[in-house]
Amino acid sequence: MSDTADTEQRGEAPVDEADGAPRRRVSRRSLLGWTGAGVALGAGAVGGGVAVASLPEQRSQPSSGGEIAFYGPHQAGISTPVQDRLHFAAFDVTTDSRDELIGVLKEWTAAAAAMTAGRDVGEGAVGGLAEAPPDDTGEALGLPPSRLTLTIGFGPTLFEKDGKDRFGLAKRRPEALVELPAFPGDKLDPARSGGDICVQACADDPQVAVHAIRNLARIGFGKVAVRWSQLGFGKTSSTTPDAQTPRNLMGFKDGTHNVAGTDTAALDKHVWAAPGDGQDWMTGGSYLVARRIRMHIETWDRTPLKEQEDIFGRDKGEGAPVGKRKERDEPNLKAMLPTAHVRLAHPDSNGGAMILRRGYSFTDGTDGLGRLEAGLFFLAYQRDVRKGFVPVQKRLAANDALNEYIQHVGSAVFACPPGVRKSGEWWGQALFGDKR
Amino acid sequence: MSDTADTEQRGEAPVDEADGAPRRRVSRRSLLGWTGAGVALGAGAVGGGVAVASLPEQRSQPSSGGEIAFYGPHQAGISTPVQDRLHFAAFDVTTDSRDELIGVLKEWTAAAAAMTAGRDVGEGAVGGLAEAPPDDTGEALGLPPSRLTLTIGFGPTLFEKDGKDRFGLAKRRPEALVELPAFPGDKLDPARSGGDICVQACADDPQVAVHAIRNLARIGFGKVAVRWSQLGFGKTSSTTPDAQTPRNLMGFKDGTHNVAGTDTAALDKHVWAAPGDGQDWMTGGSYLVARRIRMHIETWDRTPLKEQEDIFGRDKGEGAPVGKRKERDEPNLKAMLPTAHVRLAHPDSNGGAMILRRGYSFTDGTDGLGRLEAGLFFLAYQRDVRKGFVPVQKRLAANDALNEYIQHVGSAVFACPPGVRKSGEWWGQALFGDKR
Numbered sequence: 001m002s003d004t005a006d007t008e009q010r011g012e013a014p015v016d017e018a019d020g021a022p023r024r025r026v027s028r029r030s031l032l033g034w035t036g037a038g039v040a041l042g043a044g045a046v047g048g049g050v051a052v053a054s055l056p057e058q059r060s061q062p063s064s065g066g067e068i069a070f071y072g073p074h075q076a077g078i079s080t081p082v083q084d085r086l087h088f089a090a091f092d093v094t095t096d097s098r099d100e101l102i103g104v105l106k107e108w109t110a111a112a113a114a115m116t117a118g119r120d121v122g123e124g125a126v127g128g129l130a131e132a133p134p135d136d137t138g139e140a141l142g143l144p145p146s147r148l149t150l151t152i153g154f155g156p157t158l159f160e161k162d163g164k165d166r167f168g169l170a171k172r173r174p175e176a177l178v179e180l181p182a183f184p185g186d187k188l189d190p191a192r193s194g195g196d197i198c199v200q201a202c203a204d205d206p207q208v209a210v211h212a213i214r215n216l217a218r219i220g221f222g223k224v225a226v227r228w229s230q231l232g233f234g235k236t237s238s239t240t241p242d243a244q245t246p247r248n249l250m251g252f253k254d255g256t257h258n259v260a261g262t263d264t265a266a267l268d269k270h271v272w273a274a275p276g277d278g279q280d281w282m283t284g285g286s287y288l289v290a291r292r293i294r295m296h297i298e299t300w301d302r303t304p305l306k307e308q309e310d311i312f313g314r315d316k317g318e319g320a321p322v323g324k325r326k327e328r329d330e331p332n333l334k335a336m337l338p339t340a341h342v343r344l345a346h347p348d349s350n351g352g353a354m355i356l357r358r359g360y361s362f363t364d365g366t367d368g369l370g371r372l373e374a375g376l377f378f379l380a381y382q383r384d385v386r387k388g389f390v391p392v393q394k395r396l397a398a399n400d401a402l403n404e405y406i407q408h409v410g411s412a413v414f415a416c417p418p419g420v421r422k423s424g425e426w427w428g429q430a431l432f433g434d435k436r
Numbered sequence: 437m438s439d440t441a442d443t444e445q446r447g448e449a450p451v452d453e454a455d456g457a458p459r460r461r462v463s464r465r466s467l468l469g470w471t472g473a474g475v476a477l478g479a480g481a482v483g484g485g486v487a488v489a490s491l492p493e494q495r496s497q498p499s500s501g502g503e504i505a506f507y508g509p510h511q512a513g514i515s516t517p518v519q520d521r522l523h524f525a526a527f528d529v530t531t532d533s534r535d536e537l538i539g540v541l542k543e544w545t546a547a548a549a550a551m552t553a554g555r556d557v558g559e560g561a562v563g564g565l566a567e568a569p570p571d572d573t574g575e576a577l578g579l580p581p582s583r584l585t586l587t588i589g590f591g592p593t594l595f596e597k598d599g600k601d602r603f604g605l606a607k608r609r610p611e612a613l614v615e616l617p618a619f620p621g622d623k624l625d626p627a628r629s630g631g632d633i634c635v636q637a638c639a640d641d642p643q644v645a646v647h648a649i650r651n652l653a654r655i656g657f658g659k660v661a662v663r664w665s666q667l668g669f670g671k672t673s674s675t676t677p678d679a680q681t682p683r684n685l686m687g688f689k690d691g692t693h694n695v696a697g698t699d700t701a702a703l704d705k706h707v708w709a710a711p712g713d714g715q716d717w718m719t720g721g722s723y724l725v726a727r728r729i730r731m732h733i734e735t736w737d738r739t740p741l742k743e744q745e746d747i748f749g750r751d752k753g754e755g756a757p758v759g760k761r762k763e764r765d766e767p768n769l770k771a772m773l774p775t776a777h778v779r780l781a782h783p784d785s786n787g788g789a790m791i792l793r794r795g796y797s798f799t800d801g802t803d804g805l806g807r808l809e810a811g812l813f814f815l816a817y818q819r820d821v822r823k824g825f826v827p828v829q830k831r832l833a834a835n836d837a838l839n840e841y842i843q844h845v846g847s848a849v850f851a852c853p854p855g856v857r858k859s860g861e862w863w864g865q866a867l868f869g870d871k872r
Contacts, residue, residue: 306566
């Protein structure tokens with residue numbers, strides 16, 4: 001079944017001329033017979049960063065084998081149809097060396113390109129020398145790519161921290177990458193906030209997402225350290241028109257009016273940074289706001305149905321706006337309470353501001369008071385945080401009836417650069433001024 | 437698409453004569469068009485507690501729609517083919533009233549029967565009165581049963597705590613339900629150990645498993661409280677012969693030689709409590725040991741491949757025992773190091789002792805030292821803890837080379853009663869002496 005068990009056959013891995021990275025003797029997909037499914041789905045892949053090999057949300061026979069193209073003008077994982085699971089990590093950079101940091105980013109890029117294609121890191125979990133630690137930790141051996149995307153972002157503290165220009169990047173900090181203001185009701189835990197660098201791993205299989213973050217953390221060992229991480233078990237938004245809108249842990253559909261990943265005009269207007277927006281290196285990138293939102297689910301669960309529906313401005317069963325019949329019917333905002341969540345968050349209440357949401361539900365054990373620690377890990381991408389999340393959240397924090405049942409307990413903001421266009425380039429290359 | 441949004445139609449829910457439980461106006465599956473898939477799979481269901489409507493592990497086209505029969509001689513979720521995801525909760529009973537506790541168990545049983553069939557609790561998330569809190573929290577609306585199983589167990593402290601016979605059950609405590617001895621290397625956190633009652637929720641969709649635990653916690657509010665809970669994102673064992681053995685977070689297949697859910701002789705010998713074993717109320721039940729095992733993955737990841745393979749006694753790629761070619765080849769224990777994990781855990785090293793394992797990988801954020809908090813949530817079922825887990829773990833704790841890379845940080849043991857045979861019966865009925 002496999003000669004990978006034969007240690008005598010181990011040796012120097014051949015180099016793949018296409019990307020200069022070591023090639024594994026055995027591909028992750030072929031090892032356990034996934035080749036057929038992987039190749040079939042891979043053949044359907046379209047070029048470009050937002051290309052998608054399979055769209056399970058739109059298919060009657062969902063498949064988790066699909067491969068999302070890593071290279072392209074935009075990073076995958078933003079307009080990509082939302083995958084089922086999330087592992088998100090914020091890293092602190094622990095080295096003072098700009099060169100070491102660049103080294104990590106180069107290694108990460110090669111690893112990300114491999115893992116999103118369903119390959120192991122480097123020579124793989126079993127392809128290297130028996131006397132050395134394997135290049136890959138191995139728990140994704142035999143698993144298909146599972147629509148894995150890895151999306152990197154740079155936090156404000158990477159550019160400047162405690163007044164210090166750590167890596168010579170201070171002048172390159174985009175104006176749109178603001179520190180978020182304090183919102184009423186925030187109760188932020190510093191240990192769950194901030195971070196110099198983030199990586200968002202989304203996949204249809206959590207093992208694949210966890211494997212990816214873990215292997216990046218391992219590559220960066222001694223130079224970067226995980227500051228905080230978050231597992232998301234269920235997506236709460238869709239970027240695919242006509243797909244079923246998932247429900248959040250309050251039992252409601254709350255991601256109906258989202259920027260569609262196929263709506264290039266809306267993406268250009270609301271999501272992608274454009275020439276002239278500020279720093280050139282961010283053109284084609286996007287700004288990410290991450291908020292850990294704890295839900296007081298026990299209190300919510302004791303609230304009458306009618307009140308729940310009034311608070312959201314939607315009915316619970318269908319998700320239709322107040323007074324309407326279907327989820328996607330155009331809402332009549334004036335028919336809702338002035339404090340209704342949908343009304344306050346709607347673009348018409350915010351000067352047309354839209355953000356692309358791709359949040360996930362989380363449950364992280366128990367809070368010590370006999371209650372489940374659960375909520376929404378909110379992720380939103382936008383062209384400019386000052387015109388996207390900040391004004392919308394100001395309005396929500398001041399007026400939203402939902403505030404009685406939620407609390408923002410973690411917060412971070414990141415500048416996510418444009419996509420890596422081809423093999424040999426690396427995450428952050430334009431930021432660090434390397435035009436190679 | 438739905439008249440569930442029409443609050444005018446809400447009112448008394450009709451009672452289902454078959455089980456006396458309120459019937460929902462709108463089934464979870466029909467609400468969003470899942471009826472076809474649900475019925476098709478449901479039609480394949482076999483009677484009995486170990487019956488399975490679908491066996492994704494054995495199919496080329498996995499489906500998550502399947503329904504596992506709730507009623508039967510054994511509880512589902514033990515010999516059932518292992519589902520992809522886990523939400524496990526240990527509860528403390530906070531009421532002193534035996535009648536209140538029985539009331540919770542009765543309500544739980546009705547809710548479990550509904551949810552495992554893909555139905556909401558009670559009148560559902562949208563089927564009740566608009567002026568009352570919904571009976572169901574709603575986040576599983578529209579989702580198929582997803583092979584949900586709910587398995588209950590009773591901990592030693594339910595029978596007696598601090599020398600007190602809390603609910604008149606002390607005389608009914610099975611001898612096989614021992615408190616586990618302290619094993620060398622244990623570093624148990626009391627906040628992640630013990631519990632009066634446990635519920636294991638397994639499903640192919642984590643949203644369905646989380647929904648189930650949450651709704652049980654909600655039903656028990658004021659009488660029971662969640663002591664600790666654990667989310668598992670990836671199964672590490674299979675009870676289905678010929679299915680791919682999943683990998684743990686060390687990258688190895690470690691559940692190869694497991695009790696098969698189809699092997700009734702092995703189940704009768706090693707898993708199900710039998711007449712004459714002790715307490716009659718446990719006949720057909722099983723004893724569950726739960727251990728939270730933290731992995732020091734950073735140390736593991738720096739260990740050479742050959743050493744990793746020697747420690748397990750298997751090769752990493754294929755999972756074959758030392759000196760063999762395929763995963764399921766009969767291991768030659770003497771070819772392994774005396775400290776090899778497979779050798780020490782093998783029935784031949786333990787007087788034939790076998791336990792049915794159904795553990796899951798976990799990743800719970802970060803440990804504050806820049807490392808991922810990750811490991812194995814070990815779950816094992818057996819006929820007698822004294823002849824199953826205890827002798828095997830004694831051997832492992834003393835000798836296993838793996839101990840350098842793992843630490844047991846949580847521990848609990850539960851007596852899981854036999855299955856609920858038919859509608860109207862309830863979890864623990866025989867234990868509480870109610871023959872009704």
